[in-house]
Amino acid sequence: MPGTMSQADLVADLKASLMDSANVFTVANDGDFIRHLGVAAMDMGRFRPRMVRDSLTLIAGQGDYAVPTDYKAFRSHQWGIEPIKAPQPWESGYPGRLPYCEGMELGGVRKICIYPAPTAAQIAVLGSTFLYSYYARHVVDAVAANTTIQLADRGLLLLRAQAEAMKEMAVRNSGKPTAMRDGISNMARNGTPSYLYEMLMKDFERLAA
DSSP: OSSSSSSSHHHHHHHHHHHGGGOOOOOOGGHHHHHHHHHHHHHHTTSSEEEEEEEEETTTTTOOOOTTEEEEEEEEEOTSSSSOOOTTTTTTOOOOSSSEEEEEEEEEEEEEEEESOHHHHHHHHOOSEEEEEEEEOOOSEEEEOOOOOOOGGGHHHHHHHHHHHHHHHHHHHHHHHHOOOOOOOHHHHHTTTHHHHHHHHHHHHHHHO
16 A cells, blocks of 8 residues: 555655656566665654663573674663662672673674673573663564554654665666766756755755654
8 A cells, every 4th residue: 555664665766756866777577666665764763763672591611692683783782780789889780891792793793782791690680581682773664563663753764765866876876877068057056966965855854753
């Protein structure tokens, strides 16, 4: 149904908004427009960050853990804070200094790193469930309900995708020889994809802010 957040509906509206310019993009199965929407969704995170809460199961002596597929950056954790609060140094069962946690890349693979690695004593007191939150990538999905951009920001997403289309057109045109005449009008300059990209990006950032 037109107007939803499904990939097919967004592609249809993006193509319609580009009018004749849409004919420049010829990759099969709307691959160009899907790419434009993907870049737009990724950039939406600058103004509409997506924060997700998750958990992992701690293993004594292990400090590195796999991240979710949509993981972008580590935010914070609640282990030893809630729902099980760590005893204070003067209380029985004090587990010692709690580990520090952050996101890192190890051997080209992103990980959640907890160091020093949690001990068996700490896990016994605080539990093995490590609650944490992270910044996740936005996605445009075939199923509208799985698209992470809010319906209220639909126009903003399409605006950013339009800008991406103009950027690609400008890059394609950059390799073509252009004959310039003296006194070329500002109107001609203002109709170029590079100029339209700049204007669309200004509108996007103004409206998103």
